[in-house]
Amino acid sequence: MLKRLCLLGLLVTPVGAQDLWKAYGQLFQKARYVDLSHTLEPQSTVWRGFGPQQFGPALDPANGQPYQYEKDGFEATRYQLSTDQLGSQLDPPAHWNPNYPAIDEIPASYALRPLVCISIVEQVRKDPAYSLTVADVLAWEKRYGPIPEGCVVMVRSDWSKRWGEPGLAAEPKFPGVSLPALKLLHEGRHILFHGHEPLDTDCSPDLAGEAWLLRNGYTQAEGVAHLDQIPPKGALLLTGFPKFRGGLGGYARFVAVCPSDWKYGVRVDPKADSPLPRQSRPLRWDEAKGYRTR
Amino acid sequence: MLKRLCLLGLLVTPVGAQDLWKAYGQLFQKARYVDLSHTLEPQSTVWRGFGPQQFGPALDPANGQPYQYEKDGFEATRYQLSTDQLGSQLDPPAHWNPNYPAIDEIPASYALRPLVCISIVEQVRKDPAYSLTVADVLAWEKRYGPIPEGCVVMVRSDWSKRWGEPGLAAEPKFPGVSLPALKLLHEGRHILFHGHEPLDTDCSPDLAGEAWLLRNGYTQAEGVAHLDQIPPKGALLLTGFPKFRGGLGGYARFVAVCPSDWKYGVRVDPKADSPLPRQSRPLRWDEAKGYRTR
Numbered sequence: 201m202l203k204r205l206c207l208l209g210l211l212v213t214p215v216g217a218q219d220l221w222k223a224y225g226q227l228f229q230k231a232r233y234v235d236l237s238h239t240l241e242p243q244s245t246v247w248r249g250f251g252p253q254q255f256g257p258a259l260d261p262a263n264g265q266p267y268q269y270e271k272d273g274f275e276a277t278r279y280q281l282s283t284d285q286l287g288s289q290l291d292p293p294a295h296w297n298p299n300y301p302a303i304d305e306i307p308a309s310y311a312l313r314p315l316v317c318i319s320i321v322e323q324v325r326k327d328p329a330y331s332l333t334v335a336d337v338l339a340w341e342k343r344y345g346p347i348p349e350g351c352v353v354m355v356r357s358d359w360s361k362r363w364g365e366p367g368l369a370a371e372p373k374f375p376g377v378s379l380p381a382l383k384l385l386h387e388g389r390h391i392l393f394h395g396h397e398p399l400d401t402d403c404s405p406d407l408a409g410e411a412w413l414l415r416n417g418y419t420q421a422e423g424v425a426h427l428d429q430i431p432p433k434g435a436l437l438l439t440g441f442p443k444f445r446g447g448l449g450g451y452a453r454f455v456a457v458c459p460s461d462w463k464y465g466v467r468v469d470p471k472a473d474s475p476l477p478r479q480s481r482p483l484r485w486d487e488a489k490g491y492r493t494r
Numbered sequence: 495m496l497k498r499l500c501l502l503g504l505l506v507t508p509v510g511a512q513d514l515w516k517a518y519g520q521l522f523q524k525a526r527y528v529d530l531s532h533t534l535e536p537q538s539t540v541w542r543g544f545g546p547q548q549f550g551p552a553l554d555p556a557n558g559q560p561y562q563y564e565k566d567g568f569e570a571t572r573y574q575l576s577t578d579q580l581g582s583q584l585d586p587p588a589h590w591n592p593n594y595p596a597i598d599e600i601p602a603s604y605a606l607r608p609l610v611c612i613s614i615v616e617q618v619r620k621d622p623a624y625s626l627t628v629a630d631v632l633a634w635e636k637r638y639g640p641i642p643e644g645c646v647v648m649v650r651s652d653w654s655k656r657w658g659e660p661g662l663a664a665e666p667k668f669p670g671v672s673l674p675a676l677k678l679l680h681e682g683r684h685i686l687f688h689g690h691e692p693l694d695t696d697c698s699p700d701l702a703g704e705a706w707l708l709r710n711g712y713t714q715a716e717g718v719a720h721l722d723q724i725p726p727k728g729a730l731l732l733t734g735f736p737k738f739r740g741g742l743g744g745y746a747r748f749v750a751v752c753p754s755d756w757k758y759g760v761r762v763d764p765k766a767d768s769p770l771p772r773q774s775r776p777l778r779w780d781e782a783k784g785y786r787t788r
Binding site: 219220221223224227228233234235237238239240241249250251255258259260261262267269273274275278279280281282283284285287292293294295296297298299301302304305306307308309310313314349350386390392393411414416417418419433434435436438439440441442443444445446447448449451452453455457458459465466467468469472473474475476477478479482483491493 | 517574599705761766787
């Protein structure tokens with residue numbers, strides 16, 4: 201019996217505390233990866249209180265000329281960014297309160313967390329300024345189970361589908377997250393942070409939710425995309441951002457790791473991942489758009 | 495017997511193809527997270543062929559004045575970056591060849607991979623221009639087993655411990671990775687990409703390794719830090735970078751997920767992760783350094 205149990209143990213060995221590679225083979229190699237970040241362009245939707253962004257080819261300081269494939273064998277890019285509150289990003293609390301961590305002071309353990317997605321798409325269809333309520337959170341839990349401690353909760357509104365529309369950032373009404381819902385998520389469920397698609401937490405005049413979060417040491421994700429492509433529960437979130445010293449916003453990459461039978465997302469593909477496939481047309485600098493295109 | 499087996503099955507249930515949350519609870523909640531990226535500063539080590547970087551407080555375009563906590567309730571940061579080949583970064587092949595993907599064209603499945611670390615610290619102590627050889631790769635495999643397909647291989651040299659030293663980027667000798675070793679890793683072992691601590695792949699006059707990689711559609715990580723704090727095998731690598739349209743370098747965040755009994759790295763800490771702890775001193779703009787400090 202003992203021998204049989206041991207054999208069974210080998211066959212159905214649980215992923216042990218040390219076996220991250222085994223977990224990769226069993227789960228992550230077959231998972232589907234959904235990108236939740238917008239692509240950054242000079243025209244990206246940004247709060248009207250910040251200036252414009254400019255991209256350009258990197259210059260040789262010796263002569264001020266751009267590096268070019270033909271003459272130099274490589275190119276690179278220079279950026280003038282008016283703000284670190286740009287694109288899909290992570291707000292460190294120091295954005296509003298200098299006594300709390302800046303972007304480079306956020307722990308590395310933020311990089312991987314369970315991911316919950318609560319949809320308010322139906323509610324927003326009736327009221328474009330709808331904010332996630334306590335009742336919405338409780339209804340999600342009734343259907344899917346308790347929101348796990350330490351997870352990230354994304355609030356899906358589909359507002360991000362209009363990303364890039366001229367004037368979008370100046371519209372007075374957009375979907376949000378109410379302060380009571382934020383307090384339930386943080387003080388009742390002890391989540392790591394929440395995220396939303398618009399550039400602010402809600403459209404109240406005093407930004408009550410954002411003020412409470414950032415003044416009290418909490419982070420939040422803003423400008424998140426493609427929340428229509430992730431499951432309500434069961435996925436993981438990968439969060440990465442460059443670590444600018446004393447920075448107050450994170451140009452962040454959010455990627456959802458979804459179960460292998462999920463309907464969206466790219467798969468690991470040994471044939472196409474490395475080397476990456478040759479593209480149909482070469483990149484070239486597009487003066488009108490202000491970035492490289494094919 | 496069947497009942498016992500079923501019961502045992504419940505007790506030692508393997509992480510199923512769909513149970514990413516269970517894997518988080520069993521493995522990632524207890525793991526240790528090691529940050530492999532340098533913090534970006536205006537003084538960060540950069541190739542001398544690129545210009546300087548400048549950080550500044552974000553300005554109100556209405557009056558050109560910086561936003562300030564006292565009068566505006568928040569601050570943000572503006573950046574003038576002379577290159578996207580800055581700090582810890584990921585080279586997309588389009589950095590050298592416009593027919594291959596730019597940084598925004600890299601698949602989301604790059605975000606999570608098994609991590610191998612091969613040390614050449616001893617060899618570099620004798621020869622500061624030492625490059626990883628085929629024999630080094632084979633010696634690693636003899637000791638630790640086959641390098642898994644699709645993984646990331648970081649080459650530890652400890653060069654990064656000198657990061658920020660004036661003149662470092664202009665030194666003609668630095669540790670590298672030889673072209674035969676790269677060919678073995680890619681064509682023989684089918685890794686996803688390799689990474690190294692210096693700013694270039696090797697210090698040969700024709701940059702043979704980098705040229706072969708990027709001209710053929712491979713990516714590579716550069717300027718990687720803290721490789722002395724990860725195990726030779728058994729960890730996972732998280733890779734995140736902002737997705738600049740047509741960009742040719744990635745300001746990347748690399749985080750190693752290490753086993754729970756590893757000696758380095760931060761742990762998930764529900765008491766300190768959210769809200770983040772109040773700091774001993776407030777952030778303020780340091781004119782001499784050109785960034786915010788405490």
